[in-house]
Amino acid sequence: MRRIKKTANFIEKAMNTIFTSCGFLAVFFVILITGFLLTSGIPAIGKIGIYDFLFGTEWTPTSATASYGILPFILTSVYGTLGAIIIGVPLGLMCAIFISKMANPKIAKTVRASVDLLSGIPSVVYGLVGMIIIVPLVRKAFNLPDGANLFSAIIVLTVMILPSVISVSETAIRAVPKEYEEASLALGATKTETVFKVIVPAAKSGILTSVALGIGRSIGEAMAVMMVSGNVANMPGLFKSVRFLTTAVASEMSYSSGLHREVLFSIALVLFVFILIINLLLNLMVKKDKR
Amino acid sequence: MQDKISTKRKVKCAILNIFTYLSAGVICLILLGLTGYILYRGLPHISLEFLTSKPSLIHETVGILPNILNTVYIILITIVITLPIGIGAAIYLNEYAENKRVIRIIELATETLSGIPSIIYGLVGMLIFVQFFSLGTSLLAGSLTLVIMTLPTVIRTTQESLKTVPQGYREGSLALGAGKWYMIRTVVLPSAIDGIVTGCILSVGRIVGESAALLFTAGMANEVLGILDAVKPGNAGSSLTVALYMYAKERGEFEIAFAIAAILLSLTFVINMSAKLTAKILKKKGAN
Numbered sequence: 001m002r003r004i005k006k007t008a009n010f011i012e013k014a015m016n017t018i019f020t021s022c023g024f025l026a027v028f029f030v031i032l033i034t035g036f037l038l039t040s041g042i043p044a045i046g047k048i049g050i051y052d053f054l055f056g057t058e059w060t061p062t063s064a065t066a067s068y069g070i071l072p073f074i075l076t077s078v079y080g081t082l083g084a085i086i087i088g089v090p091l092g093l094m095c096a097i098f099i100s101k102m103a104n105p106k107i108a109k110t111v112r113a114s115v116d117l118l119s120g121i122p123s124v125v126y127g128l129v130g131m132i133i134i135v136p137l138v139r140k141a142f143n144l145p146d147g148a149n150l151f152s153a154i155i156v157l158t159v160m161i162l163p164s165v166i167s168v169s170e171t172a173i174r175a176v177p178k179e180y181e182e183a184s185l186a187l188g189a190t191k192t193e194t195v196f197k198v199i200v201p202a203a204k205s206g207i208l209t210s211v212a213l214g215i216g217r218s219i220g221e222a223m224a225v226m227m228v229s230g231n232v233a234n235m236p237g238l239f240k241s242v243r244f245l246t247t248a249v250a251s252e253m254s255y256s257s258g259l260h261r262e263v264l265f266s267i268a269l270v271l272f273v274f275i276l277i278i279n280l281l282l283n284l285m286v287k288k289d290k291r
Numbered sequence: 292m293q294d295k296i297s298t299k300r301k302v303k304c305a306i307l308n309i310f311t312y313l314s315a316g317v318i319c320l321i322l323l324g325l326t327g328y329i330l331y332r333g334l335p336h337i338s339l340e341f342l343t344s345k346p347s348l349i350h351e352t353v354g355i356l357p358n359i360l361n362t363v364y365i366i367l368i369t370i371v372i373t374l375p376i377g378i379g380a381a382i383y384l385n386e387y388a389e390n391k392r393v394i395r396i397i398e399l400a401t402e403t404l405s406g407i408p409s410i411i412y413g414l415v416g417m418l419i420f421v422q423f424f425s426l427g428t429s430l431l432a433g434s435l436t437l438v439i440m441t442l443p444t445v446i447r448t449t450q451e452s453l454k455t456v457p458q459g460y461r462e463g464s465l466a467l468g469a470g471k472w473y474m475i476r477t478v479v480l481p482s483a484i485d486g487i488v489t490g491c492i493l494s495v496g497r498i499v500g501e502s503a504a505l506l507f508t509a510g511m512a513n514e515v516l517g518i519l520d521a522v523k524p525g526n527a528g529s530s531l532t533v534a535l536y537m538y539a540k541e542r543g544e545f546e547i548a549f550a551i552a553a554i555l556l557s558l559t560f561v562i563n564m565s566a567k568l569t570a571k572i573l574k575k576k577g578a579n
Contacts, residue, residue: 008470015472019387022379026446027400029439033407036418094314102311111315114322120559121325122500124532125552128539129325132332159321166318190296192304220408222503223532227540246410246503253414253507268414272407279406283399 034272041269044068044262053266059233059243061252061260068263070248070270076150076229076236077219077245077274083154084161084218089211091158092165093200099166100173101195112170119163127227130156135228142239148230150242156224161214168213172206173199205285212282219274222246245271326556333553336546346513353547355554357513361430361528364521365509366498368434369441374491376438377445378480384446385453386475405443412440413504421508427525430516433509440504441494448493452486453479485573489566496562499555502532511537531555 045053048068056069095115099108131148134155139147176199184194200207222244230241231251243251249264249271256264344354380397388394416436426432456479464474480487510527513534520526529537531551539548 012470012472015475016387019379019383022376023383023388023397025376026380026397026404026442029442030400030403032419033411033415033439036415036423037411040418091314091317094311095318098311098315102308103315111319114319117560117563118318118322118325120496120500120563122502122532122535122555122559124502124535124539125329125555128535128545128548128552129328131539132545133328162318162321188295190300190304192307193300196307216406216408220410222408222410223506223536227536246408249414250410250503250506253417265414265418268411272411275406275408275411276403279403282406283402 037265037269037272040262040265042266044259044266045269047259048263053263054270057235059248061256061263066260068259070245070263070267072233072235073243073245073248073267074270076242077271079236080150080153080157080225080229080242080244081215081218083150084157085211085214087154088158088161088165088214092162092210092214093169093207095162096166096170096173097195097200100170101191101199115163115166118159119167123160123221123224124227126156126160127224130224130228144239146230146241148228148241149239150229150236151238153225153229153242153244156228157218157221160221160224161218164213164217165210168210169203169207172203172210175206176202205288209282209285212278212285216275216278216282219278220246220271222250226250245274329549329552329556332546333549333551333556336550337553341550345515353544355531355534355547355551357515358529358531358534358551360515361509361521362499362530362532364430364516364518364528365434365437365505365530366495367518368431368522369437369498370491370494372435373438373441373445373494374487377442377490378449378487380442380446381449381453382475382479385450386471386479401443401446404439405447407440409440409501409504412436413507416504416508425524428508428510428527429523429525430509430521430528431524431526433505433530436504436508437498437501440501441497444494444497445487445490448486448490449483450486452483452489455486456482485570488569488573492562492566492569496559496566499558499562500532502530502536505530505533506536509533 048056053068053070054074055071056067057071058067058069059072060067095111099111099115103111130152134152135147137147138144138149138152138155142151180198180202181194184198185191189197225244226247229244229247231243231247232241233243233248234240236242245267249268252260253264340352341354342359343356344352345357346353346355380401384394384397388397413436416432416439420426420432420435421428424432426435460478460482461474464478465471469477509530511529511533512527513529516526516528521528531554535548535551535555538544538551
């Protein structure tokens with residue numbers, strides 16, 4: 001009897017240790033990623049100088065007098081994300097309103113299913129379709145020599161962030177207490193007025209969360225934008241071929257060496273810092289929402 | 292009553308309504324157009340030969356068998372590692388951990404992991420697994436990278452379904468003299484199976500669609516590998532997504548790219564459907 005208890009105790013203790021270490025593995029991974037990015041990204045920034053690195057406008061890593069300014073990439077990522085948010089958020093929010101408040105249940109179900117399907121499509125597939133349909137379309141519509149530019153990238157990014165914007169803001173709209181709606185209707189507001197003037201403001205923090213998610217998704221997207229943005233290190237313009245932070249890393253990783261390669265890790269570090277800031281904002285918003 | 296609403300308000304409402312309906316229409320149109328176009332361009336090129344041969348200049352064959360196999364291997368290796376760890380972490384968070392601050396830190400770490408873009412996973416995976424552990428550009432290195440990436444999904448879905456297991460089950464089991472691990476194994480885990488399976492399927496979906504994290508970790512080779520070779524360091528192989536990217540961007544062979552896209556799209560739909568179905572079926576079973 002005592003032996004059984006002993007083995008049982010041992011198993012209990014062992015499982016406790018195993019589960020605890022599994023739990024802390026996620027923390028360990030975050031530290032690991034941060035550590036590797038810092039140690040491989042910082043040296044190059046030191047060599048170039050942080051000002052020249054972040055605010056330099058010239059990216060010529062392979063020329064004789066190499067210069068490593070990544071301002072074009074930073075601005076492109078910011079503009080691209082901003083563009084996708086400006087088009088994607090109103091569109092997504094309207095669609096979320098449609099699903100949760102306007103449509104009859106059957107249609108709402110269909111639209112929601114389409115949104116789910118859109119969110120599962122791999123980014124290379126978006127990139128391929130963008131490359132074959134959007135790029136030529138943009139070229140013809142605006143009479144440009146090449147359609148692979150920031151504008152095409154914004155369109156593709158918009159479609160890619162829509163699913164997360166829609167599903168998160170839909171959840172937020174659904175969470176608004178029914179009494180708000182009933183009170184507004186009872187006071188004589190129409191259904192549409194109620195939705196836009198009562199429910200949407202009440203769901204504000206949830207909708208902001210969806211915006212932050214969209215920002216995170218579009219600033220981190222690499223493969224799809226690489227296929228449609230033209231991938232030239234220009235200062236951004238709506239109809240210029242551009243390169244994002246993500247694509248700068250992805251496109252030169254395979255052949256770079258020496259300082260050039262180190263700089264690519266520094267770019268990844270900058271991207272990582274951007275993502276951490278967005279995550280932090282997201283966390284603060286969720287916290288505020290809970291209160 | 293209705294007459295009291297001014298025309299201005301009516302027009303305003305009508306316009307907003309129209310925009311709402313339009314935006315929902317746009318979403319559906321995007322999905323229909325996207326799938327329709329990809330299937331239209333891709334399906335004609337899918338044949339038995341295309342699915343079961345490898346690309347070879349000598350035999351003049353174009354096939355994606357290696358890429359299909361690589362994708363399957365990557366899924367298997369990743370899930371086998373990530374599932375136990377993820378479930379373990381969720382059990383710790385829900386059953387063992389008592390310190391609120393510790394739970395908060397782990398949850399914060401999981402959220403951070405789920406927000407990191409895949410290109411950064413690819414880069415760090417290259418630094419850690421390919422170089423530091425000198426696994427070389429290999430399916431193994433790619434899979435290990437994806438383990439870190441899919442971990443948050445498994446933890447979250449498992450944790451959510453663990454939370455729905457009634458506290459009475461645990462108390463009943465413990466009161467009958469069961470140890471904590473015995474209680475978890477026989478009472479808690481079986482009741483949380485729906486979340487575990489859903490997490491597993493969602494991770495498979497994420498792995499199938501992943502490309503940026505695999506580009507520099509799993510490589511671009513197109514050789515047919517056996518399952519035993521797949522877990523050896525140094526054996527590179529491109530998944531379906533990476534192959535699509537290479538065919539479209541580097542070689543300009545769009546017909547093959549569209550054929551792969553059609554396959555990926557169908558896989559996505561199947562995965563999406565099965566996630567919904569299993570959640571439904573397993574939940575019903577649990578209720579009985």
